[in-house]
Amino acid sequence: MLVLNDDQVMLQDAARGFVSEKAPVAALRKIRDEKVADGFDRGLWRDMAEMGWTGVLVPEDQGGLGFGFVGAGVICEEMGRTLTASPFLSTAMMAATALARAGSPAQKQRWLPAIVAGEAVIATAVDEGRRHDPAGTAMQAERHGNGFRLTGTKTYVVDGQAADAMIVAARTAGAAGESDGVSLFLVDARAKGLSTERLSTLDSRGAAELTFDGVQVTADDVLGEVDDGFGLMEIVLGAGRAGLAAELSGNAQESFGRTMAYLRERKQFGRTIGAFQALQHRAAHLYCEVEIAKSAVLSALQALDADPAGAALAVSVAKSKASSVARLAAQEAVQMHGGIGMTDAIDIGLFMKRMQVASTLYGDADFHADRVALARGF
Secondary structure, three states: OOOOOHHHHHHHHHHHHHHHHHOOHHHHHHHHHOOOOOOOOHHHHHHHHHHOHHHOOOOHHHOOOOOHHHHHHHHHHHHHHHOOOOOHHHHHHHHHHHHHHHOOHHHHHHHHHHHHOOOOOEEEEOOOOOOOOHHHOOOEEEEEOOEEEEEEEEEEEEOOOOOOEEEEEEEOOOOOOOOOOEEEEEEEOOOOOEEEEEOOOOOOOOEEEEEEEEEEEEHHHEEOOOOEOHHHHHHHHHHHHHHHHHHHHHHHHHHHHHHHHHHHHOEEOOEEHHHOHHHHHHHHHHHHHHHHHHHHHHHHHHHHHHOHHHOHHHHHHHHHHHHHHHHHHHHHHHHHHHHHHHOOOOOHHHHHHHHHHHHHOOOOHHHHHHHHHHHOOO
16 A cells, blocks of 8 residues: 555654754755765764664664665655755665675674664765666776775765765676676775765765775675676665655655745735646646655555565656656746745755756666666567
């Protein structure tokens, strides 16, 4: 059923209250204006750990809550409403998923408790070009002694500038464009030969470009199996895509809500502009689209909880729909607010900027629509 259970509703209420108090949109403005190097507030990240959010996908026997992807998505949706900047997506969702599914006992012991405690940030480094293309991984991992040497560049690594470690996709066999021959490595951010360049981003969040110049890793740093990491990478990316879809759904809901409030208060020609039928029609259409996106996102999160390896289609549907709806919501919000919607005087522009980044990250609407079409035989 596409409804939240009682525990998930309680989590949603708690998350809404927490981000409204601790991470309002004003907090993002502060990060932007003060040019906070990490791209997020470390104190807020520790507060999230105290709330238990950092362990939402960490198994209970590793100190987490094991609350599942629906629970994680509920948190992402509420963070989307206030544009909360945090490493929740990169660390509590993607890294936790990778480690819980494929980490060695030593890797789990080292990193999962640190994630739960809010003491670690782990980024995932996949893309190497301007567009999302996991199979296009070309970065080389050459065998050397008891391990590998990593050489290449990773672009737009979310939270890469603040990470303690990175999950890095590199090619141990085959050629770019092939799914076989990709391996995942857990690399210390202080590794010799690894350089990090912080990027200036549209949404004022943290991201980096990573350059690997013969970075030495051992066999103990491999996540999963050598040459067979593509399936694991898709599961990890699926967690990230679903989290982004949930965040975009929250973004769209908030843009819609703020726009409806403006339509009720702004007056033209002696009437509130919400009384004009043309705007009513646009608002009604947007409401329907927002509700459809919410359903698609919840369906994807439930599919991930049921079978992460078999949820790719549902996740792509959700990411494509949430991306396109969030874009529509942002555009309509700016249009219906009029000229002030294009200024920094109100927050609508910040929602549009985050929408632009989140909708593109890990595959835009067209990327995922294409995946769905191919899966359906078109």
